[in-house]
Structures are given as C-alpha cells and as structure tokens.
Amino acid sequence: MKTIAVLTDFSKRAENAASYALHLAEHLHANVKLYHSFIVPSNTPMAYQIVWPMENYEELKNNSMKQLKLFGAELKKEYSMEADVNFKPEIEYECHDGDFTSYLKVLETENDLVLLVIGNHEKGISNWLMGNHVNELMDKVTTPVLVIAEEQKFTKINRIAFATDLSTEDVEQIHSLTSLASAFNAEIVIVHVADEKYNEQESQEKVTHLLGEITSKINFSKIYYRHLKSNDPGNGLDWFTEHGRIDMLVMVHHTQTFFQELFKGSLSKEIAAKAQLPLLIYPSTASSVPVF
CATH class of the missing domain: 3.40.50.620 (HUPs)
Structure with a gap:
C-alpha cells in the first residue's frame, strides 16, 4: 500500500x-x-x-x-x-x-x-534550504520530501509550480508530479526564471526541446509553461508563487549550489520567510520516481 x-x-x-x-x-x-x-x-x-x-x-x-x-x-x-x-x-x-x-x-x-x-523548523523555505538539514537529508534520500511551513494548513491543490533549469532530466519528475496533480485535477506550471543576460535563442531552443519531450512522453493536458525575467532567480520565483495563485512549489535537488543560487538574495529570503507554500523536493539521484 x-x-x-x-x-x-x-x-x-x-x-x-x-x-x-x-x-x-x-x-x-x-x-x-x-x-x-x-x-x-x-x-x-x-x-x-x-x-x-x-x-x-x-x-x-x-x-x-x-x-x-x-x-x-x-x-x-x-x-x-x-x-x-x-x-x-x-x-x-x-x-x-x-x-x-x-x-x-x-x-x-x-x-x-x-x-x-x-x-519546517526555520522561519522560511529559504532558511531551511540553506541549512544543513536539507543537504544531509537530500544527499541520502531516494524518496521525494515535502516540507510544510509551520502555519501551513491543508487546502485543495489547484495549481502547482515546477521550477526548472530547462533540463530534460526534469521530465521524469514532471511525469511523476502529474499523478499527484491528477488527484486534485490541478494544473502544473513549468517555471523558468532567467536574468536579463540570458541568451534568448539558446533559451528558446531549450524550452522547445523540453516541452517537446513533455508532450511526447506525458499524457497530461494541464501543463503550461511560464518564463520569468529577474536579476535574481529567487526573487522571480518568490514573486510568482506569491502572485500566481500557486498551492505547491516543486523543485529537483541537484546540488547545494543550485539552491544557494536560487535563494541568494536577501529580498527572496524575506519573501520566502513569509511564504506558507508546501515545498516538494525530488532527489535527482533517485533511480526511480513514485506514482502518487
């Protein structure tokens, strides 16, 4: 069971x-x-x-x-x-x-x-991510980890944000996530945050390739893509989770530096400290992903 x-x-x-x-x-x-x-x-x-x-x-x-x-x-x-x-x-x-x-x-x-x-034992998602607890746990775990903020109460999940670096390696986790979304008839929004220095043509090629992989491998109609521009990826993601009617934030744990880059800004830490979003983290090293 x-x-x-x-x-x-x-x-x-x-x-x-x-x-x-x-x-x-x-x-x-x-x-x-x-x-x-x-x-x-x-x-x-x-x-x-x-x-x-x-x-x-x-x-x-x-x-x-x-x-x-x-x-x-x-x-x-x-x-x-x-x-x-x-x-x-x-x-x-x-x-x-x-x-x-x-x-x-x-x-x-x-x-x-x-x-x-x-x-979540700290005041916010970014603090928890930057601490030793997530690093120690995610380095050893093969099961996705759901972090619940101290005051977060359960509400129906209608919209899930999946933060991506446009790697096609994320397709497997997105496929797994559709089984969770299906239980609530929820939408999945694939979110990529880039600063103004990004190469638009190169980025678009990656987006096209990623969405092509998703379309060919995943039978789920309620997947959408959103590109955000921000000089700080953490700020952009914080803004989207706050204003995009998001009920759960999802990431893939690659390395500690990924999270440090994502939440390096002091403003993003301040916003994340106030956030009450459930945070679902997939370990990238797992040999398989679950069907929820």
Whole structure:
C-alpha cells in the first residue's frame, strides 16, 4: 500500500506537518506512517564523559511508541468529513534509536514510500534550504520530501509550480508530479526564471526541446509553461508563487549550489520567510520516481 511517512519530534510544527500529510493521503489513497527517532544517551559520542544511569533501550522505545500512538489518536480526529473524500488512511507507527538518516534506507526499502513529510523548523523555505538539514537529508534520500511551513494548513491543490533549469532530466519528475496533480485535477506550471543576460535563442531552443519531450512522453493536458525575467532567480520565483495563485512549489535537488543560487538574495529570503507554500523536493539521484 502506498505510504506517506511523517518524520515527527512531537512538536507543534510536526503536528501541523502530520495534519497536512493526513489530508493529502486521503486524496492520494495512501496510508500514513508516523516515524520518530530517539536517542539513547549512553550511545552518544560524549556519553563516556558523563555518568549516565543504565539506559533501558526497550523502555525508551516503548515510551516513544506510546507517544506516537497518542499523536496518531489526535491525528485521527482530523479525518475529513467532506463528501468527496471517501478514503481514510490507516495510521502506522515506527520508531528507532539513533539519527534518522542512519535508518533512512531501511525505512524506504521496507515500505512502499511515495513521500517523506517534514515540518519546517526555520522561519522560511529559504532558511531551511540553506541549512544543513536539507543537504544531509537530500544527499541520502531516494524518496521525494515535502516540507510544510509551520502555519501551513491543508487546502485543495489547484495549481502547482515546477521550477526548472530547462533540463530534460526534469521530465521524469514532471511525469511523476502529474499523478499527484491528477488527484486534485490541478494544473502544473513549468517555471523558468532567467536574468536579463540570458541568451534568448539558446533559451528558446531549450524550452522547445523540453516541452517537446513533455508532450511526447506525458499524457497530461494541464501543463503550461511560464518564463520569468529577474536579476535574481529567487526573487522571480518568490514573486510568482506569491502572485500566481500557486498551492505547491516543486523543485529537483541537484546540488547545494543550485539552491544557494536560487535563494541568494536577501529580498527572496524575506519573501520566502513569509511564504506558507508546501515545498516538494525530488532527489535527482533517485533511480526511480513514485506514482502518487
């Protein structure tokens, strides 16, 4: 069964991310797995410098599982009562000791994961992207990651923006994204932001080639293209997400420098800090992409 995993630390932002994931799962007909990683103090590198009481691994695990189930019980109260929602996701629980990324491969291989959901712990998307968390996670993950802003509430997805550098390598991710868009009858807007120094002829050739690949390989009629001019790519994308009636922003994680370039402007950071858009990130190194 398709599964959406929610990484939780039992914080308010994690509760909000889980709420969004639950309602998304209702539309995608996927189950939800709540995952928590806990730390056994005696196993930490600095533990030898401190006299720790004898840690009981099973006790820590049992306590974490109890918290997860209480967390899940509260989440079940949010099942949708809307007439067009006829699927109730099962909520599963899993916890493990140690850093989450060390257990990531096991979580991905033992479950039919289509999405990892995490709450945004900073004040905005750009801050989160520029931090170590996304770099560490995206360097190891093979499943798309959905970042939910702390105050973001679930609303019907009508328009999705896919930021591209016009690489045809994005076609596979766009194809995957159509399965998510189809669940909401949503539009996908392919967005490319370029400064005034770009070569118009060369850019147009890339656009024509990319759209040709999309048309020949993807059977989805609600895909559109939008070219934006901006001296700062981050500013242009921020403007479009703010004024373009966008409900979700999607990117492919290539390298850290891509994100640094995208959000290098102070104005873009300011706008992104105020943004409440869900951010879906595909890892470029994944051998396959999910069907939502």
